[in-house]
Amino acid sequence: MPLKLPKLFLYLLGSILILNLFQANFTELIYDEAYYWHYAKNLAWGYFDHPSMVALMIKIGGFLFEGELGVRFVSCLFSVGTFVLLWLAIDNTEKKKYVPHFFVLVFSMTLLNAYGFFTLPDTPLLFFTALFLLIYKRFIRTPTLVLAIFLGIIMAALMYSKYHAVLVIFFVLLSNLKLVSDKYAWIAVITALLCYTPHFVWLYEHDFISIKYHLFERPNAPYDFNKYTLGFLVNLVAIFGLTFPFMYYALIKSRSKDLFTKALLYLTYGVLIFFFISSFNRRVQTQWIIVVSIPMAILVYSYLLEHASVRKWLFRLGLINIAIILFLRIGLIYEPLFPVYYETHGNKAWMKEIQSKAGTNPVVFENSYRNAPMYAFYTGETSYSLNNINYRQNQYSIDNSEEAVQHKKVLYVSKYLNKKEFTFPKASGSIYYAHFIDDFESFRKLRCIVEDEKFKLDDQTHTVKVFNPYATNIPLEKLQFAIAYLNESKQFEELVPIQLDTDRKKLMYLSSNDTTLFTFRLRKPIKTVSPKYFKIVISENGLRYGLNSETIKLD
Structure with a gap:
């Protein structure tokens, strides 16, 4: 049965897709995207920092388009797909009267907007969270074998997106413990585990290096209230911008009317409480809590449909949010409009400058899994990140990149060199130095x-x-x-x-x-x-x- 979406909804959705495709094509990559592009050069069931979904997305996009658009194309599709899934998850018949309000609500969410064109693990996490909630809503109404298998596949897709997905699954399960005795729920879990088995095998073959790093190896500074807990509270504001007072007001006022609403509330409060507690131990990055945007979009939109004053203020403040976001998005492409230096600025030119000295020789970047893939992306030449005790392990520590530079003449680029043949200042203000090594040899896998x-x-x-x-x-x-x-x-x-x-x-x-x-x-x-x-x-x-x-x- 075809989806019956209002024409205005389709027009606005199409406009956002075109905008995101344009942005994706003309905005230089950010460092993490370049790193995930490096993942995609060799598809695997897992990678050092994340599971494999982000690499698969880039690989698919790369078959269709070149350059930045190839890296981001699937993300653009996932973004508009997320909007459609959120719309379908809302049952209120009044929603067709307030289509603009829906788009203002979701498009004004800062990171939900940014992940409309950036390709990061959170992009598929958001999409599959929305899909998971929609299918879960139908599953608890009428559980069937087909829905159970589909739900299991989606849970696996969630986990292939980002390890944080375990929180989504856990808190939804916690909201409905009767699922423990539901045979269809067990079919969903078994399906998910079977689909996720290749990643478990990958982890086993790599000595669970990803789990060890995230749980035990990652350095962490001593507790600082301003950086950790206060920083977490600032993140709660940052993910919604100017609309945050009404977003959280609507959340607090929302009540558990049924199992689905209960799941939305458990997921939202569960994630927020989990990372609030975590903030007493480590710095919580803004994107770690972005998944709450999905249940909150459903809860807040349902609330504003029934409360005119909240609807009015969210719409007004949301429009201001969008105006600011669009201005900053232009600045991502045209640097003079952006208030500060950002990592989409100047990388292509900087890499070309390094290439002018390196020629066709490989470039070894000391301690930079960020610069190494960026150089390879924008020059097409070989690069490698040599990681030492002052840095951390990453994908370059476990893949075959080292082989490509062994016993080659390489340009060695670092912030810390005594021998300095070349100097490469970056737009960010950092200064890198470089010199040639005629016969490079490293044994970082010992x-x-x-x-x-x-x-x-x-x-x-x-x-x-x-x-x-x-x-x-x-x-x-x-x-x-x-x-x-x-x-x-x-x-x-x-x-x-x-x-x-x-x-x-x-x-x-x-x-x-x-x-x-x-x-x-x-x-x-x-x-x-x-x-x-x-x-x-x-x-x-x-x-x-x-x-x-x-x-x-x-x-």
Whole structure:
């Protein structure tokens, strides 16, 4: 049965789609989009930071269009699709009288607007959350086998979009615990797990590196009320702009009339409370709470249909929001109109400037999973991010990018170089330096595995397994080992070089695809008074020490 949407709805929806396609085509990529474009060069069931949906979207768009539009095309479709799903989820027959109010409401939401053309994991998360809620609404009315399977596929799509999707599924389930004894609900769960199995397998094959990073490895600064909790409260305002007082007023006034409304309320309050509690431990990024825009759009629009004063003020303030957003969107393309430097400005020209020196030689960016893919996107040349102890692991740590620069003449680009053949100032004000390396060689995939459970400074001897995953033996003379000490927030503090010992006499190299056993002692750091964690790290050929072990706690 075809969708019966009002003509005005279709006109406005079509206008937004055209606007977003235009914006997508003429706005330079932001860094995260370039990074996800790097994902899409090699489709997989998972990636270091996120599941695979964002890469699939870019891959599909790339078959249809080149450049920025190819990266963002599917996002533009998902955006208008989200608007349609939200509209269908609202039952009030009065809604056809207030089509403009609906579009002002959803289009005035700042991040919901931005994700109309940017390609980020939150874009499919928003779309599949809206689809999940719509199908769930029909499922609780009349559960069937077909709806159960479809619901399961959507839950899997949610999880392939972003790990935060688990909150969406959990809080909806929490709103209706009777689903635990519903056979169709179990069919949906089993379907979701079957569809998500390839990602589970990918995680297992990669030693659950994504989960470990997000839960245990990510550095975190000490608690700061202004940056963390107050920052979270500011984010609550930022996602709605000027309409925020009436958005939250409508939310507070909304009542649980049925299971669907109850699910919307549980999802909204659940996510907000979860991240409010999280704000006492870490900084909550604005996009982490963006998913509440979906249930709140349904709740608030339903509320304004029945309350003329709220409807009037939301419409007026929403129009002002939209005017500001459209002005800023023009500034994304035409830099002089934007009030501050933004990452869509100047990247293409900067990368071309670097290419003018590098020529066809690969470019190795030190500690920048942001610059490396941006360079590859805008120049078509080979690039790589060499990550060291001052940075973090990312997709370049686990994919095959390193192979493309091995034993090549490369232009090495970094903020921190003693040898400076070239200087590359960025529009942001940062200054990068560069020099050529005639025969580049790195071994960032060497892994140091420590199985002991308790560690103290200058304690007994410990054993470390050094695994060489490379196809060639690695001479030990090319390697230096050290202990990297970290503070209680898992931030790097100090390096202490160490000598690894082995029972094998005259050991000259690490054997290919083999593990070598060494012993070591934890030498006391010189500057750091009381380190809380450490890593065993390796420097090859004089490069800065890498990220070669997990973060290990000190007693």
